[in-house]
Amino acid sequence: MIRTGKQYMEDLRDGRTIFINGEKITDHVDHPAFRNAIRSVANLYDYKIQHTDKMTFTTEAGEQMSLYWQLPSTPEQLIARGYAAYEWAKQTVGWLGRSPDYTSSALAGMLTHIELFESYSQERADALRNYFAYASKNDLYLAYALISPQGDRSKTPGGHDKNIYHALGVVEKNAEGIIVRGAKMLATGAVLADEVLVGTTKPLKKDLDERYALSFAMPLNTKGIKIISRRSYEFGANPTDYPLSSRFDENDSMLYFDDVLVPWERVFVFEDIEMCSKQTESTATEILMDIQSLARYAVKLHFLAGLAQVMAETNGVCEYPAVKESLAQLACYAMNIEGLFKSVLHCPKVHNGFCLPDKTMLYTYRVISQSMYPNVLETIRKLAGGGVLMLPSSAADLEDDEILSVIEKTQYSSIASPVERVRLMKLVWDAVGSECASRHHQYELFYAGAPYQTLGRLYGQYDWESSRELVERIKKL
Ligand SMILES: Cc1cc2nc3c(=O)[nH]c(=O)nc-3n(C[C@H](O)[C@H](O)[C@H](O)COP(=O)(O)OP(=O)(O)OC[C@H]3O[C@@H](n4cnc5c(N)ncnc54)[C@H](O)[C@@H]3O)c2cc1C
Numbered sequence: 001m002i003r004t005g006k007q008y009m010e011d012l013r014d015g016r017t018i019f020i021n022g023e024k025i026t027d028h029v030d031h032p033a034f035r036n037a038i039r040s041v042a043n044l045y046d047y048k049i050q051h052t053d054k055m056t057f058t059t060e061a062g063e064q065m066s067l068y069w070q071l072p073s074t075p076e077q078l079i080a081r082g083y084a085a086y087e088w089a090k091q092t093v094g095w096l097g098r099s100p101d102y103t104s105s106a107l108a109g110m111l112t113h114i115e116l117f118e119s120y121s122q123e124r125a126d127a128l129r130n131y132f133a134y135a136s137k138n139d140l141y142l143a144y145a146l147i148s149p150q151g152d153r154s155k156t157p158g159g160h161d162k163n164i165y166h167a168l169g170v171v172e173k174n175a176e177g178i179i180v181r182g183a184k185m186l187a188t189g190a191v192l193a194d195e196v197l198v199g200t201t202k203p204l205k206k207d208l209d210e211r212y213a214l215s216f217a218m219p220l221n222t223k224g225i226k227i228i229s230r231r232s233y234e235f236g237a238n239p240t241d242y243p244l245s246s247r248f249d250e251n252d253s254m255l256y257f258d259d260v261l262v263p264w265e266r267v268f269v270f271e272d273i274e275m276c277s278k279q280t281e282s283t284a285t286e287i288l289m290d291i292q293s294l295a296r297y298a299v300k301l302h303f304l305a306g307l308a309q310v311m312a313e314t315n316g317v318c319e320y321p322a323v324k325e326s327l328a329q330l331a332c333y334a335m336n337i338e339g340l341f342k343s344v345l346h347c348p349k350v351h352n353g354f355c356l357p358d359k360t361m362l363y364t365y366r367v368i369s370q371s372m373y374p375n376v377l378e379t380i381r382k383l384a385g386g387g388v389l390m391l392p393s394s395a396a397d398l399e400d401d402e403i404l405s406v407i408e409k410t411q412y413s414s415i416a417s418p419v420e421r422v423r424l425m426k427l428v429w430d431a432v433g434s435e436c437a438s439r440h441h442q443y444e445l446f447y448a449g450a451p452y453q454t455l456g457r458l459y460g461q462y463d464w465e466s467s468r469e470l471v472e473r474i475k476k477l
Pocket of ligand 1: 098144145146147149150153185186187188189252439442443446447448449450451452
C-alpha cells in the first residue's frame with residue numbers, strides 16, 4: 001500500500017500518550033508542538049505518490065510498495081533505493097534524520113539475514129518475517145529505540161541493582177507474550193511514527209543482563225507506552241524566524257514502557273545477548289539504514305554549502321579569495337560524502353543473493369560525518385559574522401511600520417531587499433546556531449553511536465591485512 005499524506009495523518013490519530021510541557025496529550029496531530037513536523041512527513045508521502053516511478057517498486061505479487069521495503073537483489077535495485085532516499089532527503093533539505101525510510105531499512109536489513117534468526121529460533125524468525133510483511137504492506141513508519149538511559153555507564157543495565165528497570169527489560173513472560181518495563185533513552189520521530197522497533201546495541205553481560213537482550217516492535221499507542229518528549233522547537237516558532245525548526249523538528253523522546261504486554265508474534269529476540277549483537281552487527285540492518293543516512297547527509301551538506309554561498313554573496317564577500325576557500329571547503333565536504341554515497345551504491349557486495357553496500361565504506365562514512373559536521377558549522381559561523389544576530393527579534397517586527405522603516409535603512413545588501421536579507425540570515429541562524437541547529441550538531445555526533453564506538457567499529461572492519469601487505473612489500477625491497 002502507498003499511503004497518502006492524509007491517510008498517514010489519519011492513522012496517526014491513534015490516542016498515543018505523549019507528555020510535554022507538563023501536559024499529557026492523547027491527540028497530537030494538530031498540537032502546536034508537533035503539527036508542522038507531522039505535515040512535513042505527510043508531504044513526503046504525497047511526494048511519493050506523485051513520483052511512484054522513482055520512489056516505489058512492484059512486488060512479485062503485483063503490489064506497489066515503497067522502495068525502502070525492497071530487499072535489493074540487483075545492483076539496479078540498490079541504486080534505485082539510494083536515489084529514492086536522496087530524493088526524499090531533498091524535500092526536507094536533509095533535516096529529517098529519521099524519515100520513514102530509515103527504520104524500515106533496518107527491518108529490511110534483518111530480513112536479508114533471516115537465516116540467522118532461523119538458526120536462533122524458528123518461532124522468532126517467523127514473527128520477524130510476518131511483521132516485515134505486515135509493516136511493508138501497510139507502509140508503516142517506524143521509530144527505532146536501541147539505547148538504554150545513561151544511568152551509570154560504568155555498569156551494564158543489570159548492574160543498576162537499586163533500579164533494574166531504569167532500562168527496558170523483561171518483567172515476566174506468559175503464554176501471550178512478554179511484559180516489559182523501563183526506558184529506552186531516545187526514539188527520534190516517536191511522535192511521527194506509527195510503531196517503534198526496539199532493539200539493544202550497548203554491550204550486555206552474560207548471566208546478568210539477559211532481561212535487557214530484546215528485540216520487538218509495537219504500535220506507539222500501545223497501552224503503557226509513555227512518550228516523554230523533549231522541548232519542541234516548532235512550538236511557537238514562526239516560519240520566518242525559524243524556517244527549519246518550525247517545519248522539520250522531528251522530535252526526540254524518551255520511551256517509557258509501563259508494564260507493556262508484547263505478544264509473542266511481535267518478539268524477534270528474547271533474552272539472548274549474543275543474538276542481540278548479531279541482529280545489529282551480523283545483518284544488513286546498519287548497512288541499509290546507512291544508505292538513507294548517507295543520502296540525507298549529502299543533501300544536508302549541499303544545502304549548507306549553498307546557504308553559505310548565498311549568505312556570502314548577500315554580504316558582498318564572495319569574491320574574496322579567503323571566502324572562496326571557505327566555500328570550496330564546504331563544497332569539498334559535500335562532494336566527499338556524495339562520493340561515498342555513490343561508491344556504496346555502485347560497488348556492492350553480494351550476500352545470500354542480496355546486493356548490499358560495503359560495510360567498511362559505511363563505517364568510514366560514520367566516522368567522517370561525525371568529525372566533519374562541527375567543521376561545517378564553524379566554517380559557516382565564521383562567514384556569518386554578527387549578521388545572524390543583527391536581526392529583528394521576531395517576524396512581528398516586520399509588521400510594525402516604525403521598526404520596518406529602520407530595518408529597511410539598515411539591513412542593506414546590494415543583491416537582496418532588506419526583508420529578504422533578514423529572512424536569509426534567520427535561515428542561516430536556524431541552520432547553525434538555534435537550539436534546533438544545536439540538536440542537529442548533537443544528532444550528527446551521536447545518532448550512529450558515540451565517536452569511540454564508530455571508530456571502534458571501523459577499526460574492527462578495516463582490511464588491515466591488505467594494508468600491512470603494503471608495509472611488507474616495502475620492507476622486502
Ligand atoms: C539527537 C539524537 C537523536 C537520537 N536518536 C536516537 C534514536 O532514535 N534511537 C536510538 O536508539 N538512539 C538515539 N540516539 C541515541 C544515540 O544512539 C546515543 O546517543 C549513542 O548511542 C551514544 O550513547 P549515549 O548517548 O548513551 O552516550 P554514552 O555512551 O553515555 O557516551 C557519552 C560519552 O561518554 C564517553 N564514554 C562512554 N562510554 C565510554 C566507553 N566505554 N569508552 C570510552 N568513552 C566512553 C565518551 O566520551 C562518549 O562520547 C540519539 C541521540 C541523539 C543525540
